Amino acid sequence: MTPLAVFGLAVAAFAVHLSGAGVHPHEMAAHRGAPTRIVADRRIGPYVASVWTDPEVGSGPMYVMLEAADGHTFTSPSSVRVGVVPVSGRLSEVLHDAHSEPVRRGGRFMTEVSFDRAELWNLRVLIASTSGGGQLTAQVEAKPNASFGPFALVLSSLPFLIVAGVWWRAAVARRRISALS
Amino acid sequence: MTTAQSPVAISSHVDPAGQSFAERLNGPWHERSLQVFMGIVLAHWAEHLAQAYQVYVLHWPLANARGVLGLWFPWLVRSEALHYGYALVMLVGLWILRSGFVGSAHTWWMVAFWIQFWHHIEHALLQGQVIVGQNLFGSPVPMSLAQLVIPRLELHLIYNTIVFIPMVIAMYRHLVPPEAERAQMRCTCAGQPRLAAA
Numbered sequence A: 001m002t003p004l005a006v007f008g009l010a011v012a013a014f015a016v017h018l019s020g021a022g023v024h025p026h027e028m029a030a031h032r033g034a035p036t037r038i039v040a041d042r043r044i045g046p047y048v049a050s051v052w053t054d055p056e057v058g059s060g061p062m063y064v065m066l067e068a069a070d071g072h073t074f075t076s077p078s079s080v081r082v083g084v085v086p087v088s089g090r091l092s093e094v095l096h097d098a099h100s101e102p103v104r105r106g107g108r109f110m111t112e113v114s115f116d117r118a119e120l121w122n123l124r125v126l127i128a129s130t131s132g133g134g135q136l137t138a139q140v141e142a143k144p145n146a147s148f149g150p151f152a153l154v155l156s157s158l159p160f161l162i163v164a165g166v167w168w169r170a171a172v173a174r175r176r177i178s179a180l181s
Numbered sequence B: 001m002t003t004a005q006s007p008v009a010i011s012s013h014v015d016p017a018g019q020s021f022a023e024r025l026n027g028p029w030h031e032r033s034l035q036v037f038m039g040i041v042l043a044h045w046a047e048h049l050a051q052a053y054q055v056y057v058l059h060w061p062l063a064n065a066r067g068v069l070g071l072w073f074p075w076l077v078r079s080e081a082l083h084y085g086y087a088l089v090m091l092v093g094l095w096i097l098r099s100g101f102v103g104s105a106h107t108w109w110m111v112a113f114w115i116q117f118w119h120h121i122e123h124a125l126l127q128g129q130v131i132v133g134q135n136l137f138g139s140p141v142p143m144s145l146a147q148l149v150i151p152r153l154e155l156h157l158i159y160n161t162i163v164f165i166p167m168v169i170a171m172y173r174h175l176v177p178p179e180a181e182r183a184q185m186r187c188t189c190a191g192q193p194r195l196a197a198a
Helices: A003-023 A151-180 B007-014 B021-025 B030-056 B074-078 B081-096 B103-132 B154-175
Strands: A036-044 A047-053 A058-068 A079-086 A094-101 A107-115 A120-128 A134-141
Touching: A003 B021, A003 B081, A036 A120, A036 A134, A047 A120, A047 A134, A058 A079, A058 A094, A058 A120, A079 A107, A151 B030, A151 B154, B030 B081, B030 B154, B074 B081, B081 B103, B081 B154, B103 B154
Parallel strands: none
Antiparallel strands: A036 A047, A047 A058, A058 A107, A079 A094, A079 A120, A094 A107, A120 A134
8 A cells, every 4th residue: 555545544534533523522532531331221200211421520421311111102301400419418419400412212411510529429310301200319439530640740751761762772873883884 | 794785785775766655765764754753753742741741730620731732722632633633643654664664673563553553443433433323332422442441531541652662662673673684674774784794
């Protein structure tokens, strides 16, 4: 494959990537950490709910995925709210309204929640709809937003030291070669 | 050493006349090409170093710590264009500069290439989920396979590290090659080869 063909393929791949990222900017967040499921298939009224979040300190996404429970037809809820409060009780509960996102089946509701400290939090999801509603509770542990911590500074510095070392070793070898030739 | 070539033989081998672009990139232009490539790699690491500095020394919130380019062009970081563009440059660079490497250096270089290739399979999986409109594993957002094991932003740093390590080993083996490998090299990366013993 010629360099020109490789370059053409790369430009095409980049264009496809940009088009996808432009349509769904938050969905292409390959480098922001993926959410994990903290509640799986829990029954709430006429729904079966799963909750996904990326529980890092700071602001993080909270997704409530809904499907119709057996014997029910899915009707979109009138409101989905997510409440978070530290288990320690040092803060009062904050409720967030989740907005609906387009999906092919069932419903997906998303909101941003804040965890100001790495600790255990109580989570409450409240669902209201014309065909019934309810709430579910769970607990989630917020984690530091970069688990490498200050070690990331060291890790990010290492490549420069390594390349400098290789460059120095190569320079020594080159001088030796020049002296011999 | 019987396989060593004379300076005359080397200089005629390195002469770009009659060579294709790919052959020049892996022959007389290999040294300069690798310098440019490594400059890009280090620029990317410099962005991560800047981000780490912003978070841990300047104590900026993570959302505001966008490195240097991200300060002026925030959309680059938000849209992932910078990350993906860099991953593409890495893949292209590793591929088109591969044949300049010989022996063990070539092996290590190709290890880096295949890891980067897998990194792209992961990106293709993410892209495919956006295009098809259906996410894997019932996730609310597109998921890659590695994210199942490491569902955090450190995955990006890990990928770059495990590509960088074999790449830098290859560079070392290429710049300071064993004599047998030096004799097979068509570029000037390791300096002028030693004169053959009379």
